[in-house]
Every structure is written in structure tokens, then in C-alpha cells.
Amino acid sequence: MGLAGHEVLAAVLQVRAGSLQVMLWERAREPHAHRWSLPGGGLGDDEDVETSIRRQLAEKVDVRQLSHVEQLAVFSNPARVPGLRVVATAFLGLVPSHIDPVVPSDTAWHPVDTLPSTAFDHQAICRRARSRLASKLSYTNLGFALAPPEFTISALRSLYSAALGYKVSATNLQRVLSRRGLLEPTGGTVQPGPSGGRPAALFRFVSGEMRITDPFAVLRPPSTRSLGS
Amino acid sequence: MGLAGHEVLAAVLQVRAGSLQVMLWERAREPHAHRWSLPGGGLGDDEDVETSIRRQLAEKVDVRQLSHVEQLAVFSNPARVPGLRVVATAFLGLVPSHIDPVVPSDTAWHPVDTLPSTAFDHQAICRRARSRLASKLSYTNLGFALAPPEFTISALRSLYSAALGYKVSATNLQRVLSRRGLLEPTGGTVQPGPSGGRPAALFRFVSGEMRITDPFAVLRPPSTRSLGS
DNA sequence: TCAAAAGTGTTAAGTTTACACCCATGG
DNA sequence: CCATGGGTGTAAACTTAACACTTTTGA
Incomplete structure (x- = not known):
């Protein structure tokens, strides 16, 4: 009755060498040995999902190097991973281009357009992350x-x-x-x-906090003609 | 290590009597007895979150009456509900205005602008739903x-x-x-x-499936001057 | 013929794209 | 003085908001 493992995963994106890349680590063990997967892990008992993904990413990159983190979606297909059921909350993480994080030896960056063989549903998460980033840039x-x-x-x-x-x-x-x-x-x-x-x-x-800058494409509220600078 | 209850909740919105309203049911028992809460419940073992919320809403409204369902976000504060930890995946659901679903006796519609006393973090979920709807209408x-x-x-x-x-x-x-x-x-x-x-x-x-109609506010791809009708 | 509600014409404002042109520097 | 980027001026295209005006109906 609603009891399941819960993991958090992040597609950490950075523009490297002129292309948008995602940080992946190569699984050593089954299932899906030698396939590439997103960093993350189990949700701790005393943390919410954002705290959790930040903590887990700290093992891969210094959290201070993350310029932005946001939730993408829940991935909950019962068969998304073999064995005990695990629901995943997926995140988008961003690293500014001037930083070159030291990553573990099993971890590497891959262009999101030419992903290697990925584990589980991690490819879908990467696509979602890329799409969210592109939209929000606009x-x-x-x-x-x-x-x-x-x-x-x-x-x-x-x-x-x-x-x-x-x-x-x-x-x-x-x-x-x-x-x-x-x-x-x-x-x-x-x-x-x-x-x-x-x-x-x-x-x-000017700002280092995300802010919506083009709030209404259409159907704006009636003009109050007093917002101009 | 990542084991927690998982529930799905939906803010079902409908325009009724000229105002945007949300479907809530009044809790009979503690915790938060007599406060109003969103429909939903535990995630079943063999269903993903969307299947689950649709199943659970079927107890409140005929699922065929739902014109749209989409994920909002995960709410995972460890203290969001008392007792055993429960992570929630929140949904936005929409019902077209010409339908007046038969709802259980403990269930009623409330204008989202003047919510009654709500249980847990359900008020935040309602706000999120209203905000998502307003954005997507544009x-x-x-x-x-x-x-x-x-x-x-x-x-x-x-x-x-x-x-x-x-x-x-x-x-x-x-x-x-x-x-x-x-x-x-x-x-x-x-x-x-x-x-x-x-x-x-x-x-x-023309269409009954959600489609983005104003994809790029700015920073459009280079024009291919061949899309005009 | 008038009031009411629906729908169209038209203008003005705002934003973005495209591209020509000018600026500053190294060789 | 020319090539190479960097940056600005300007016009055109596209969209939306605002509002006057026309259309169609009931009384």
C-alpha cells in the first residue's frame, strides 16, 4: 500500500567544448553493468528530495558548483528498474561553463545529442532535462x-x-x-x-536567481499603463 | 535507505459558477480532522503515478470526466504529514465546465481564491495547480x-x-x-x-490533446520562412 | 426604432528579426 | 590600410491590446 523505494536522480548539464553535455557514471555491476547512468541515490529519512539530490551530487561535484537545481518530474513505471520497486524524482542541475569539476574515475561528460548506452529510463530523463533547459532559456x-x-x-x-x-x-x-x-x-x-x-x-x-522574464506570451492582464521604466 | 510511503494527490480544478474551484474532501478523522484535503491515496504496487491518480479519482469523479491530467511536482518535506513518512506526487486535473460530477457526501468544491482550512501541505499544492493552469492557458x-x-x-x-x-x-x-x-x-x-x-x-x-502553441517567446531558431499558411 | 449582445475593422504599441553599417584593434 | 571580430542603427515583420463601429436580434 504505497511503500516503495524512492531515489533522486539528476541530469547535470554543462556546456563543454561547444556542446551541451550531461554528467554520467558507468555502472560497474549488474543490473545494466557498463551502461551509463545519472548520479543520485536513495532518499534519506530526514531530507526532502532537493536536499537529497544536492547531498548526493556533492559526491560527484562540489555543490557550490551547481548554479541551478530544479525538479523535472517523477518517473514511476513499476518496471523502470528491476527488483524492488523504486520511484525516482528527477532533477535538472546546471554547472556554469567556466568550472571544470573534478569527477570520480567512473564518471564522465557526454554530449546530450549522442548519449552512450544508458541505464534504465535515464535517457528519457536526459531528454526531459535538455528540453526544460531550452524552454527556460527563452x-x-x-x-x-x-x-x-x-x-x-x-x-x-x-x-x-x-x-x-x-x-x-x-x-x-x-x-x-x-x-x-x-x-x-x-x-x-x-x-x-x-x-x-x-x-x-x-x-x-544582474541576478543569480531564476526569474521569469517573459511571463505572458498572450492574454496579459488588462494594462495598468504604469509599469514602464 | 529510501523506503517511504508514496501517495498521489490531485488538485482537480473546474470553473463553476464563474469561479475557479477545486475539489476537496473533509477529513473525518485525525490527523487534521475537519480540514479539507485533496483526493488521492497510496501508490499501488503495479501502477505508475498517473495511473494511480486516475484510479483514485475514479472514486470521486468518473475518470472520463477528466479532460486533462498532468504532474505538478513532488512534495517531500519529511514532516509534511505526521507519523510514517509519505512522499507525495501532486497532479493537476481539469474537468470541463459543462460537467457536474456526482461527488461523495464528504466532498465539495471550493473557490481556489478562498480556500477553507486545508490539511497538510495541500494549500501549497492548490496554489501550484492554479498557477500552472494560468501559465498554460497562455x-x-x-x-x-x-x-x-x-x-x-x-x-x-x-x-x-x-x-x-x-x-x-x-x-x-x-x-x-x-x-x-x-x-x-x-x-x-x-x-x-x-x-x-x-x-x-x-x-x-480543434484538438483535445494538449499542445504548445507559442513555443518560443524569443530566441527562435533561424527563420526558415516556409511555415506561413 | 431602441437597447442589447456579438462580431469586425482599424489603429497603435510593443517586441523581435534581419541586415547594413560603423568601430577598434593587430598585422 | 586591410582583415577581423565587436557593436549599433534602422527598417521590416509580426503580434497583441484597445476601442470604435457594424451586425443581428427582441421588445
Whole structure:
């Protein structure tokens, strides 16, 4: 009557080498030996699911390196793992691109577009994570979670392109994020490379907390014409 | 090590008498006797969470009356219910406005804006459900789940207004939903009331499956200028 | 003929895309 | 002075909100 194991799993995503990658570890033992799986584990008695996934990820990456964590969904197919029933709460985790976490020897990063053989239903969880990230990049300030503290617009463009899976225009990216008040110039610039070019200005995200920035695509509340800056 | 009770709960919403209401039942016994709580119960051994919530709702309302069901989130605070630990997967359920389900005697509908004293963390779940519904009305075709098979634009306007919590213009509602191809006229009309007026045309939703209709607020993929009708 | 309700026309505002053009630097 | 990025100006496209106006009916 409703008694089941409960595990928490996280698809930790990071833009690495120009592509969106997910952290996976290779199972040594059966079931699904040598297949790649998401980090996580059993829910402890005195912790909620978010506390739990943060604790378990600390074994893989320093939790301070996680710029964002959010619930994705429950995966509860009775046959999702063999043996005793285990329900999983899946999370999306993000690591900013300037960090290269030290990971255990059984753990590695894999591009989400070309996943290796994955264990259980972990591939579906990865897909869900990628999809959630792409959506939120459009209507929230979640870019902060992929980017280093300071960056050039073209660096940010690369991050967005990798996460979204298609080219983003640097011009328009800057316009949109600036209009919404998400970006501010640091005042600093970066020296051009050996082939020259104008020095790029550095920017930072104004906020490091996720916020919805494009709340209503349509059907907005009646205008109160008093919100303009 | 990760063994806990698991329950499924649903905030079933319907627009009734011009307001968005949620179905609650009054607890007879402790804990939280006489407080109102969401329908649901323990996860069965051979069912996933969605199957489970549909099964349990069948005791309250005919499942065929549910026009939409989706996961909201996991609620897992170790102290969320007294006694043995229970993790809950919360759902949003919707019932179209033309249906008046027969509910058990301990069960009643309550406006989500003026909830009675609720049990456990059920108030938070209700808020989450209302918020999810409002968001999805803007960027999906989820209106179909609130509306009867055929309806006038002004009836639809009332449904959207109740669910969103603010007045929606019938003119613009029709424009937006028609532009997106969600509505089609049935050809029928409704006779005007006793005070006269032009007969209203009847419409229906083209699809009864949830679909995202406004996928990218910004940062769209490069245009392929070949999608126009 | 008037009031009431429904539906259409039209304008204005806001946002984003696309692209031409200018800027700053290294060789 | 030219190539190479970086950044801005500007126009066009698209959508939605607001509201005036027309249509259709009952009294």
C-alpha cells in the first residue's frame, strides 16, 4: 500500500567544448553493468528530495558548483528498474561553463545529442532535462546558470547556441537580454585575439536567481499603463 | 535507505459558477480532522503515478470526466504529514465546465481564491495547480480542458477570466486563439436571451490533446520562412 | 426604432528579426 | 590600410491590446 523505494536522480548539464553535455557514471555491476547512468541515490529519512539530490551530487561535484537545481518530474513505471520497486524524482542541475569539476574515475561528460548506452529510463530523463533547459532559456533569466561571472556577448552566444541546439544571433541575444534588464556591462573589456578585432565588452547577469522574464506570451492582464521604466 | 510511503494527490480544478474551484474532501478523522484535503491515496504496487491518480479519482469523479491530467511536482518535506513518512506526487486535473460530477457526501468544491482550512501541505499544492493552469492557458491550447464541446466566445471568455483571475477581452481572445488555429466554428449559433442581441456563433477546439502553441517567446531558431499558411 | 449582445475593422504599441553599417584593434 | 571580430542603427515583420463601429436580434 504505497511503500516503495524512492531515489533522486539528476541530469547535470554543462556546456563543454561547444556542446551541451550531461554528467554520467558507468555502472560497474549488474543490473545494466557498463551502461551509463545519472548520479543520485536513495532518499534519506530526514531530507526532502532537493536536499537529497544536492547531498548526493556533492559526491560527484562540489555543490557550490551547481548554479541551478530544479525538479523535472517523477518517473514511476513499476518496471523502470528491476527488483524492488523504486520511484525516482528527477532533477535538472546546471554547472556554469567556466568550472571544470573534478569527477570520480567512473564518471564522465557526454554530449546530450549522442548519449552512450544508458541505464534504465535515464535517457528519457536526459531528454526531459535538455528540453526544460531550452524552454527556460527563452522565458527566464536561466542563462546565468550556464555562464561564468563575466563574459563577452559572443561567449554567451556560444553557450545559448549549444544549449538550444541552433545558432543564435549575438546581436539579437544582447538586445533581448538587455531589454529585459538581465545583463549589465561590467565596464571591462577583453583583448582581441592574435588576428585582431575590436575588444569585446564584458557583461554579467544582474541576478543569480531564476526569474521569469517573459511571463505572458498572450492574454496579459488588462494594462495598468504604469509599469514602464 | 529510501523506503517511504508514496501517495498521489490531485488538485482537480473546474470553473463553476464563474469561479475557479477545486475539489476537496473533509477529513473525518485525525490527523487534521475537519480540514479539507485533496483526493488521492497510496501508490499501488503495479501502477505508475498517473495511473494511480486516475484510479483514485475514479472514486470521486468518473475518470472520463477528466479532460486533462498532468504532474505538478513532488512534495517531500519529511514532516509534511505526521507519523510514517509519505512522499507525495501532486497532479493537476481539469474537468470541463459543462460537467457536474456526482461527488461523495464528504466532498465539495471550493473557490481556489478562498480556500477553507486545508490539511497538510495541500494549500501549497492548490496554489501550484492554479498557477500552472494560468501559465498554460497562455502558451498552450489547454482551454479545451475547461470548455464544453461547443461554446460561444463569450462563454469561453468567462472561463478564461475565471481561470486567470482577471478580465479577458472576448475580441482579443477570439483573435489569438483563431490565429493560432485552435478554434473552429461549428456553424451553429445560439439564440439570444430575452433581452435580445445578435445570436452568438458556436465554436469548438480543434484538438483535445494538449499542445504548445507559442513555443518560443524569443530566441527562435533561424527563420526558415516556409511555415506561413 | 431602441437597447442589447456579438462580431469586425482599424489603429497603435510593443517586441523581435534581419541586415547594413560603423568601430577598434593587430598585422 | 586591410582583415577581423565587436557593436549599433534602422527598417521590416509580426503580434497583441484597445476601442470604435457594424451586425443581428427582441421588445
